[in-house]
Amino acid sequence: MTEETLSNLLKEDRRFEPPAEIAEHANLTAEAYDRAAADPEAFWAEQAGRLDWTQQWDQVLDWSNPPFAKWFVGGRLNAAYNCVDRHVEAGRGDKVALHWVGEPEGDTRDLTYAQLQDEVCQAANALTELGVTAGDRVAIYLPMIPEAVVAMLACARIGAPHTVVFGGFSSEALASRLVDCQAKVIVTSDGGYRRGSAAALKPAVDEAREKSSAQGHDVEKVLVVRRTGQDLGEGGWDDAVDVWWHDAVAGASTEHTPESFDSEHPLYVMYTSGTTGKPKGILHTTGGYLTGTSYTHWAVFDLKPETDVYWCSADIGWVTGHSYMVYGPLANGVTQVMYEGVPDSPERGRWWKIIQDYKVTIFYTAPTAIRSFMKQGREIPDRYDMSSLRILGSVGEPINPEAYVWYRHVIGGDRTPVVDTWWQTETGMIMISPLPGVTHGKPGSAMTPIPGVAAEVVNEAGEPVANGSGGYLVLTQPWPSMLRTIWGDDERFKDTYWSRFRNEGFYFAGDGAKKDDDGDIWVLGRVDDVMNVSGHRLSTTEIESALVSHPKVAEAAVVGAKDEDTGQAVCAFVILREEAGDGGDDIVAELRQHVRKEIGPIATPRQIMVVPELPKTRSGKIMRRLLRDVAEHREVGDVTTLADSSVMDLISQGLTGTA
Numbered sequence: 001m002t003e004e005t006l007s008n009l010l011k012e013d014r015r016f017e018p019p020a021e022i023a024e025h026a027n028l029t030a031e032a033y034d035r036a037a038a039d040p041e042a043f044w045a046e047q048a049g050r051l052d053w054t055q056q057w058d059q060v061l062d063w064s065n066p067p068f069a070k071w072f073v074g075g076r077l078n079a080a081y082n083c084v085d086r087h088v089e090a091g092r093g094d095k096v097a098l099h100w101v102g103e104p105e106g107d108t109r110d111l112t113y114a115q116l117q118d119e120v121c122q123a124a125n126a127l128t129e130l131g132v133t134a135g136d137r138v139a140i141y142l143p144m145i146p147e148a149v150v151a152m153l154a155c156a157r158i159g160a161p162h163t164v165v166f167g168g169f170s171s172e173a174l175a176s177r178l179v180d181c182q183a184k185v186i187v188t189s190d191g192g193y194r195r196g197s198a199a200a201l202k203p204a205v206d207e208a209r210e211k212s213s214a215q216g217h218d219v220e221k222v223l224v225v226r227r228t229g230q231d232l233g234e235g236g237w238d239d240a241v242d243v244w245w246h247d248a249v250a251g252a253s254t255e256h257t258p259e260s261f262d263s264e265h266p267l268y269v270m271y272t273s274g275t276t277g278k279p280k281g282i283l284h285t286t287g288g289y290l291t292g293t294s295y296t297h298w299a300v301f302d303l304k305p306e307t308d309v310y311w312c313s314a315d316i317g318w319v320t321g322h323s324y325m326v327y328g329p330l331a332n333g334v335t336q337v338m339y340e341g342v343p344d345s346p347e348r349g350r351w352w353k354i355i356q357d358y359k360v361t362i363f364y365t366a367p368t369a370i371r372s373f374m375k376q377g378r379e380i381p382d383r384y385d386m387s388s389l390r391i392l393g394s395v396g397e398p399i400n401p402e403a404y405v406w407y408r409h410v411i412g413g414d415r416t417p418v419v420d421t422w423w424q425t426e427t428g429m430i431m432i433s434p435l436p437g438v439t440h441g442k443p444g445s446a447m448t449p450i451p452g453v454a455a456e457v458v459n460e461a462g463e464p465v466a467n468g469s470g471g472y473l474v475l476t477q478p479w480p481s482m483l484r485t486i487w488g489d490d491e492r493f494k495d496t497y498w499s500r501f502r503n504e505g506f507y508f509a510g511d512g513a514k515k516d517d518d519g520d521i522w523v524l525g526r527v528d529d530v531m532n533v534s535g536h537r538l539s540t541t542e543i544e545s546a547l548v549s550h551p552k553v554a555e556a557a558v559v560g561a562k563d564e565d566t567g568q569a570v571c572a573f574v575i576l577r578e579e580a581g582d583g584g585d586d587i588v589a590e591l592r593q594h595v596r597k598e599i600g601p602i603a604t605p606r607q608i609m610v611v612p613e614l615p616k617t618r619s620g621k622i623m624r625r626l627l628r629d630v631a632e633h634r635e636v637g638d639v640t641t642l643a644d645s646s647v648m649d650l651i652s653q654g655l656t657g658t659a
C-alpha cells in the first residue's frame, strides 16, 4: 500500500476515554507494555503461571530452529484439567460454566463446572473405549450444543487433537478435512436447529465418510449425539461404525485421571482457507496456546472471573469459538453463555434478550453482525435492558467507524469501551487490541499490540513505515500461541508466513495496515483485497467505510472488477438500512457522490448495486471473490464455505434495476 491512499479512514477523530471505574480496577495497567517489552520471556513465564503444570518447564522459548518454535520446553500439563477440574478442586464446582441457550425457546441448560467435569470424564472414557489414543485425530462436526465443548475437552484430556468442522459446511469440506488429518473418529449429531426447524447433519457425515474412503482413508467410528430426534432415514445408521452418544458417553464412568502431556503436544488442528484451493490445517499445541488464550481473555476483556458473565457469539467451528469460548474462558473459570441459534430467530431481539436474561457483562461478536443489526434499526435493541454490559468486543474484520460507534452507543449505552481485536487462526490469540482500562478508543483502529506482543507495519523492504503511512502487518517476535506448522506441510508453513520477510525473520500476516500519526494501527484487510484503479491503490475497507457512513447504508462490500480503461474499477454492493426503504430513485447517484466527497473522485464506484444480502463465511468475512465473479459477469465460483449458500441467488435476482 502506498502513501497516497488510505487517508480517509484516518480522518475519523472521535475518541473515547476508558471509563474511570474500569481504569481504576484494571487487570493490566500501562506499565505492562514496557515490562513485557523489556523481557518478553519473563513476561510470558509469568503468564504461564496462570496454569497448573504437573511439571515446570526448563526453558521458556526454544527459537533455535525458526520458524519452528517450542514454548515452555519440558513442561507438562493437561488442558482439560486446567479448563475444568482445577476449578472444581478449588471449590467452585457449583459455579455455572455454561448457560446454554438452545434455539427453540425455553430449551436451555445450565452446566456447572462439576457437571462439566463429569461429562468430560465420561466422554474421555467413551472415546478411549472407541479406540482413540493420544495423538489420534478426532473430527467434531456438531451444532452449538454443550456436547461440542464436552467433546473438545474430552479430546484434549486424552491427548487426541481435535479438528472441529463448522456444522454448516458441506460433506465435501468435511471429507477433505477428514482425509487431510486422517481422522479416526467423528463426533456429530443427528441434526441441529436452525430458524425453528430441524436440519440434518448425520447424512452429510455418511457422505463425507464415503468420499473419504474413496480417497483411501477410512474413519473407524462415528459418535452421534441425539439432538433433534429426527429420522435418520433408510441406511442412515451403520451398526459397525455408528454409536449413540447417550449409550457410549452417558453409560461411561465419571472417573477419569487426566494424563499430563508435553507442552508441545498437539491440541488441535483448525482448517482455514488459503489463497489456493486446499485449506490449511493450522496446528496449535498445548502449553503455549493455553497460556496465550487465558492471558489475553483476562487482559483484553479485563475479566473479573468472580462477577463477569461472558458471551462470545462465535461458532465453535471458528477459531474464535476455540480460543474465546472454550479454552480461554474455561481456563479462567468464568461463567459464560453459549447460544445455539441465529441472531434473529424466533425474533430479532433474541440476542439482546439473552444479554438481558443472563445479565451478560462482556459481549464479543463480529462487525458483520453489528452491521446487520444496524440495518434493522435501534428500536429492537432499545426494547431490552442491557445495562449489565461493561465491555464490548469485535473480531473478524475491520470494524467500520460507524458500526463501532453504533455498537458502543446503542448496545453499550455509551458506557462500554469497544475492544477491536485483531488476530488470526494462526496467531491463536488476540494480538492487537486496546486494553479497556488503559487505551482510549478510536473507532476503526485496533490500536497497539497488547503487552507481550511485537507487531509492525513494514514496507516491501521490511522496514517499519513512518507514522501516517501504510504497509504490511508483521509480527516481529514469536508468541506462545503461534501456529506450530500447517498440518503435514512444513514447507507450506514456511512459504506462506515466513518467506516474504525471511531476512528479517518476521511473520507475514497477509493483512495490509496503516499507522496513524500517533503510531496506532488500522488494519485494512487482506492484502489481496487491495484494488488498483488507474495506478492508485485503494483499499476495499476504506471505500466500504465511506459507504457505511451514509445514513441510508447498513453494509457495503467493494471489489475491483476488470476495466478496460482503468485496469480495475470500483464495484460496490450495498445493503440499505430498513428505514431507508428502497433508497429512492437517486440512491445510486447519491452514494456515488457521497464516496466522491468522502474519499475523492478516484474512489467513485463505477457501479453500485443495491442487494438484499452479501455472501459471507461463517466468521462474517465477505467473500469478495464471489462478488468479483458477479461484477465481472462470470459464473459464480465455489460457494462451499458460505454460511448461507442461497445468498448468491438472492443477489443475482436483486440485480435488476441497478446502475
Ligand code: 6R9
Pocket: 272, 319, 320, 394, 395, 396, 397, 398, 399, 420, 421, 422, 423, 424, 425, 426, 446, 509, 510, 511, 523, 524, 525, 526, 619
Ligand atoms: C480471529 C479471526 C483472520 C483475518 C485477519 C484479518 C481479519 C480479524 C480483525 C481483522 C481487522 C480486526 N481480521 N480481526 N481485520 N480488524 N479486528 O478472525 O481469524 O478467521 O483466521 O481471520 O481476519 O484479515 O487476517 P481468521
